[in-house]
Amino acid sequence: MQAMLSRQGTLMESEQMAQTGIIVAINQEVVGIIGISDPLKPGAQEVISLLRLMKVESIMVTGDNWGTAKAIAREVGIENVVAESKPEGKAEKVKELQLQGKVVAMVGDGINDSPALVSADVGMAIGAGTDIAIEAADIVLMKSNLEDVITAIDLSRKTLFRIRMNYVWALGYNIIGIPVAAGALFPFTRFRLPPWLAGAAMAASSVSVVCCSLLLRYYRRPKRLDMLQCSEVRVD
Template sequence: MLEKNIVIPVDAQDMLTETESMAQTGILVSIDGEVTGVLAISDPVKPGAQEVISILKSMNVRSIMVTGDNWGTASSIASQIGIETVVAEAKPEQKAEKVKELQAEGYAVAMVGDGINDSPALVAADVGMAIGAGTDIAIEAADIVLIKSNLEDVITAIHLSRKTFSRIRLNYIWALGYNILGIPIAAGALFPSTGFRLPPWIAGAAMAASSVSVVCCSLLLKNYERPKKLENLEIGGIQIE
């Protein structure tokens, strides 16, 4: 409007300010060089967003909003869903820079996005999560695609990943336990006092049992089920209510 030398009335400016406070983006409309109206548009908050942010906090996961929207709209949406840190009016490259900044501070960063502007940040993040209903470019750039476009699946992804890592740790414990117990016996640690030697067939069976136990422990992940109710989700032995 300013480039076209169109005068913006005071009441139109007040309307723009009001739209920002209502988490809306105001668009001025002019006809024949005069401002004739103000359009207010907004993206609705995704269902369950507030609950997801709350659970992420319980899981010690810090949530940050990085958006290209103006500060007024971004701040209003963030306050509705419980996000404290907001970066607004960010260009695509600035979103990626924010991700790299967090990584430089030692954080593991997961980026959730659905637009073309989110693609650089999705690539830069340690884990990029694209909304299934988003753009093809965002989906291509992401590591994980939330097919149902449900933000609660972010919780499921984190829950499943932690379950997987717990299995990996358990496998290490099993394998290490077998070796700590078996290797000294096989080396003859008990022979001077008991005269016991580990027969080769027992050593082979122990090695096979070690492999079988690790595989069976990993296969238990096939029985994983998505938590039916997020309020009953158990993370690391802590019940979230």
């Protein structure tokens, strides 16, 4: 009985250290416990902090046991944890969040993550992950760096901003130009919009939209990531 309690205590201690305990037995007799841990990716804690500043909620869904999962989540600063989850359970969690009206981006690298990557609004696979996960994802982080998750989200937001700006430019030209071309100002100013000027305005509308889109060529990743990279270099 005392030996059993000792083994349970060792397993709990391993879980608190973010390790998965494996009991080793020879001839049906327990001879030891091996603690296995999957090291955190560099900068994981800082990336979670930056995502929080970007108003992005981070949720960890893992197949590990609750003790190990909570220890890892506590280390990186994730509050919402779902542990002992099977592949279909991860996909169900994604659908549950979607039913709550949330846009879900799933980041994974294993075969078990594939169903959730497919179910998510945006699936992001780690470049060093399995081929199945890469095939199931919408975005592949080629450098296998978690910082690229922030870059992908920031770039998508900048792209959507450009799309909205294009709508503003296009609608602005038409809202102003169509009434003038129809003669709205003629009764008051005797002004008619010449055909050549109307054609120039239409061309200017297209040029404005194209130029606004081309500004994405000068995109630079968030400066916070550069500061994060510098701090990691100092630590090494």
